[in-house]
Amino acid sequence: MTRSVLAALLAGFTMTGTSDAAGTDGPSFEILPFEALDGWSEDDHGAALSVFLETCRDLDEPDWRSLCAVAQDTDDARDFFELFFRPVLIGDPEDALFTGYFEPELNGSLYPSPRYRYPVHRMPPEAQDTRPWLSRREILTTNVLEGRDLEIAWVDDPVELFFLQIQGSGRIRLPDGTSIRVGYGGANGHPYRSVGQELVRRGTFDLHEVSAGTIRSWVRGNPDDGTELLYHNPSYVFFREVSQVPAHKGPLGAMNRSVTPLRSVAVDPEYVPLGAPVWLEKDGAEPMRRLMVAQDTGSAIKGAQRADIFFGTGDEAGRLAGQLKDPGRMVVLLPIQRAYALLPESIL
Template sequence: MIAALRGVFGAAAFAGAAMTASGAHSETVSRILDFAQLDGWAKDDHAHALQVFLGTCKDLRDPDWAALCKAAQSQTPEGARAFFELFFRPVLIEDGNPALFTGYFEPELSGSRYPTDRFRYPVYKMPPEARSTDLWLPRRDILTSGVLADRGLEIAWVDDPVELFFLQIQGSGRIRLPDGSMIRVGYGGANGHTYKSIGKELVRRGVYNAHQVSAQVIKSWVRRNPSDGKELLFHNPSYVFFREVSEVSASKGPLGAMNRSVTPMRTIAADPAYTPLGAPVWVEKDGHVPLRRLMVAQDTGSAIKGAQRADIFVGTGDAAGETAGTMKDPGRMVVLLPIQRAYAMLPEDL
């Protein structure tokens, strides 16, 4: 029966105000593909992808997904590819915008539990008054008024305000203490102000062209221009607070939107309006370093919007940051949906 359905619907298309994969309505055009149409599918490490899928599938409550998760738990590594091919159908969902793959990473900063001459920049927990309002003080006021000082809100102190700024952009990270131990911090709230890109501001000022801007370029410019650099960071009024994530070992990946550790080069952040959290996603990323890999949508991001938009988790530390900072590649992403869910998206008169 499954083979017959693949023959009939292998290239089926449906368009219009369609119901997207997570239930949101949007103008989309979607096609059910055959696994043979996925470039490089046969060469991937499906067993590794299955392990990543198992890391979050137990949290999926929808009956379709819960049944697949139960089946996944009994699979052997050798049967991983057959599992995906038997129980899922690849669905290409497009919203008219070109595919874009970027990268994100977990920063690692040097820090201390106590302030010193070197470690002078605090990583703050969210104060109660900021929790009780939708819009609190902007970044400039938080950092210049002393409103957070001497209140016991400091998780740690770090040695570089620029790295701390980018830690806030990433939303989570690790802090390496002088004795070699680690503190992991995660997103603990924000002041409610809209994020403003300092990279775009440098382009607006004529300092760089758009194609020249990356995280490393911005960091270098701020450090070379300490006074103007400090003002540039104030251009972004958004301020992120943190919490100590003691329940996750520092040896594991940071927590994603599903409150589970994410996996380097197997986890993506995607738009849940099109891609259900926890769903396997086949990634065909082009660019300088092409990638063909089965990943899992285990995270989200405020800038990750659209059917063909994904942020790939690269890893932890400076090398991962350099890779993530230069990733801006085309390609396509194909969501693997349970068979019932995939065919339910088809028009009734097909």
């Protein structure tokens, strides 16, 4: 189908407007022209389309299914997004915040030993049925998980295991040089609480000083107080083995598909539909203007203007992700009729 034919079919959907659908304390909605997206014309839309195709086949709604079918046959990615979507800026009382996450690599073993003595657990059945279940402190200071064959592997560093739980997935390098992959398998139902913010509250660090690296160093340098600090976060994440995911692919996100470095983001699904394209305008020391796809979630990712950018696997990805804490704005690309349905009839 040519661009001119598609444009004619869509000619009735050219309105713009804003809506404060939830009142002054809730999100607002504003439909923007693509020309208002800073850097839109310079992006690699084909790369974004490839990532969109990774998960769009899993979307159930008829409009998304139709767009996914069209996307598989399109010969111009930019035309596809501009013709079938409208950019929706979802306003939030909270300031926009972009952070990063990655797939860590830990040293471990399939068997416990004096070196490898910190277990990576599967989720016990009772934790699925009771919400919330035991807290992090209660799990780690009792033997509630011992002797139940819930261990996937054992690792050599409890601090890295804590950060593995924050990331939600990772690779465990075994002594023979092979590795296994683990993905998110559930949680104990307690809310996530930031240990970095707790260090700031205590006056240990200023806000601009806090990063994953500084937290690691402080916990290791203060073993007793460090253990207590990690208990401040009552959330405890369980895992499942996902070694069937090819080594060259990213870890599985919330849609049970591999995420892609610098093209996949974790969002709050209360505001942003999983599988939707999102345009990120990240400011800060290294600005980023890029079309990505909402393919993951996170316990700390809450709000309409909150996103976590996936940086890849390994230490360098972890370094880049750990230092990211930038402002900007995120614009969600929604199917045209879905976008205009957010606006009140008075605007339409």
